[in-house]
Amino acid sequence: MRRVNRIFTVIVFIFLYIPMIVLAVASFNKGTDIAIFQGFTFDQYKELFRDDHLLRLLGNSVIIAVLSMAVATVLGTVASVGIHSMRGKLRSAVMGLTNIPMTNPDIVTGVSLALLFAFVGVMLRINAVLGFWTLLIAHITFSLPYVILNVMPKLAQMDPDLTEAALDLGCTPVQAFFKVVLHEIMPGIISGALMAFTMSLDDFVISYFVTGSGFVTLPVEIYSYTKKPIQPKVYAMFTLIFVAILILMVAMNLLQARDSSKKLRRKEARG
Amino acid sequence: MKRKWLSGPYVLWMVLFTLIPLGVVLYFSLTDSMTGEFSLSNLASIVDYWPIFLRSIWLSIFATLICLVIGYPVAYYIAHCKPTTQRLLQMMIMLPMCISFLLRTLAWVALLEDTGIINNFLTSIGLSPLPLIRNNGAVILGMVYNYLPYMILPLFTVIMKIDPRLIEAAEDLGCNRRQVFAKVVLPLSVPGIVSGITMVFVPAVSTFYISQKLGSPGTILIGDVIESQFKAAYNPNLGAALSLVLMVLIFVCIGVMNRFTNDDEESMVTL
The missing domain is CATH 1.10.3720.10 (MetI-like)
Incomplete structure (x- = not known):
């Protein structure tokens, strides 16, 4: 039962992340059509940093x-x-x-x-x-x-x-x-x-x-x-925002984990 | 106690910017758009929009139920992981919410479009393309995708807090796993189910972007009509009347649901 549930959870997570993957792939796309991948490029990122607007x-x-x-x-x-x-x-x-x-x-x-x-x-x-x-x-x-x-x-x-x-x-x-x-x-x-x-x-x-x-x-x-x-550079922008938030969240998670293990140790030392 | 006066500025703010605006909505919905005089014509013309109201409610109830059916097993699985895994998975559910929902919806358009990613794939392996977009199913998919995290998170919070001793006690008293679930776990997760349903249904029933991108002219929702009254047709009085009716309908729906579950205000689960 637990195994079925695990597979189901994995499928739901894939569902949640499909659009993210589409946007990330589109940000490296040479062509402008999001549905057809025409080759790998960093041009969208360069474009983005030139776009003051x-x-x-x-x-x-x-x-x-x-x-x-x-x-x-x-x-x-x-x-x-x-x-x-x-x-x-x-x-x-x-x-x-x-x-x-x-x-x-x-x-x-x-x-x-x-x-x-x-x-x-x-x-x-x-x-x-x-x-x-x-x-x-x-x-x-x-x-x-x-x-x-x-x-x-x-x-x-x-x-x-x-x-x-x-x-x-x-x-x-x-x-x-x-x-x-x-x-x-x-x-x-x-x-x-x-x-x-x-x-x-x-x-x-x-x-x-x-x-x-x-x-x-x-x-x-x-x-x-x-x-x-x-414009495809918008995809590049959101891929960068996504990565930034990801790093922030992972860092917060690690800090929290360290904090709680420290608290636990302190409690053990006291007890 | 003098301390309660500390909330004075807050109460003043909320009266100014939530209560009074609702009064203004009422005022606009009861006045004529041309002459500015008292009139019931806006509220009377609501009748014309009744089929759209019904469609919005029907589609969002459907989407809410799918979210519940998908979200419950996922929340249950996460709630029974180790604390570190729990934090990680919880973060992974919140992460997609940080990326503009407009762009994520556009990614779905790219996936489902007639010449989109899925159909391109189908044709490349020799299958005929499917009509995936501009129908009710696509709108429901968009709602489920966007609001699923709002269902999983409150469910997870509630399931996690269920005292494991209660489950042990039920097992000791002779319940099998299915009975434990039906008699202990499910009843105790009702507050999470209620707030999950509310948090999915309210934004789903009032959405306008999802239906514009994934639906067809035949699947416009009440949110689309309200939006067009303010941004295109420019009849704010009719828009105000529609908003008022939408608000009342939602309060009635939530009221009915709370009556079924016998819940008080304090058991509202927050994230």
Whole structure:
């Protein structure tokens, strides 16, 4: 039974990676048709690094992802501490608010924000209201729940006596937060921030509705390629991004594995 | 407690950028696109789009069920691996999600196209090409491919947390392997199944890119109609009304499912 399941899992992984392989192979293709391989070349990669436009769009995506991650992480972490001290109806009301962008489909979130911005634009008589700021606001909004949902469980797991102890030992509440609480909930903050970053970097649907012609991110640009044929250097770009993320993830995995084995050893030494 | 005021800025942000935008959607859907006066005509014309709503729901229910059937054995397999293998496999499931879903869908187009990779291969070995693209099957394939990780990850989290002593106890009490699965493992994985279904169904039912690339004009989904109201036909009032109905439909679907499973808000599984 376990063996059947293993074969099945391998097949599913192949299914998940087929498009990746297609894109990677296409990035080395001499021809422009993705379906016919006409010979091996590095030209797409050379083309890519000469293309200021594509690199600038990637830069735009990274800027928005970093800024929205930073704001959402700080705002969300502070809010989590607040929500953690709430009880009863107030707490479920705030958690309900947090769940709205999670359960709403992206297209509704995008449309509702686009209409809000259009509405405000008309009221304030701003012509081209859509652009960098609307994009940033939208990304912060959909990232916030991910931070909250990653930090809240860590706060719940934390021993409340720790804060008490810090206060007894003469910390002010603010000091207690920075010296004790923050340290305890750090893993939650980091995973929330990472999730916010990747969600922002990869978001297309919401960005598509709230972006203007002035400031465009990479996914929105790729969508416009549906009207014109896609340039093979885009495949090269994503193959590079894929490899970069792969290296990052493997490195994180190794660090984590080392960390947990160290913890285990420490525990054994103590016991 | 004063600490709950820490979430003030967050609550203000969420009210401004999720609650009020939904109010704006309601306002737009209840006003006429030309005169801006109160009108029910947008909501009344929803009737014309009812077949498209039904098709979207039907296709995405199908895709969600396939994800569940494929995802459960995979999640089960990963949950019973060694911790290091678990981390590696979990990472490998998340990795494809970091690459733009637009490009991955385009890779599927290259695979399934009439003169695409699969059909080129079939003709080269002397078989006749198959109609693989521009049908319901291709749209469902695109949905399954894109949203399968959202099913596997919450299932894995839940199955991993099942106490092995419960399974031992069931075996000691005379259950065979099938009974252990049906009476212990499956009921305990219900929270994961519920959040997996939600996380696949919601984006699937509201998608517009997948159906544009892999479907035909005959398989347009409600997301396509909403998108075209904002980007092509420019009737935001009708678009707002459609978004509103889509949102309500999703809330009803999730509500019905939660009633069947008797779940409370706290058991929502997050990644």
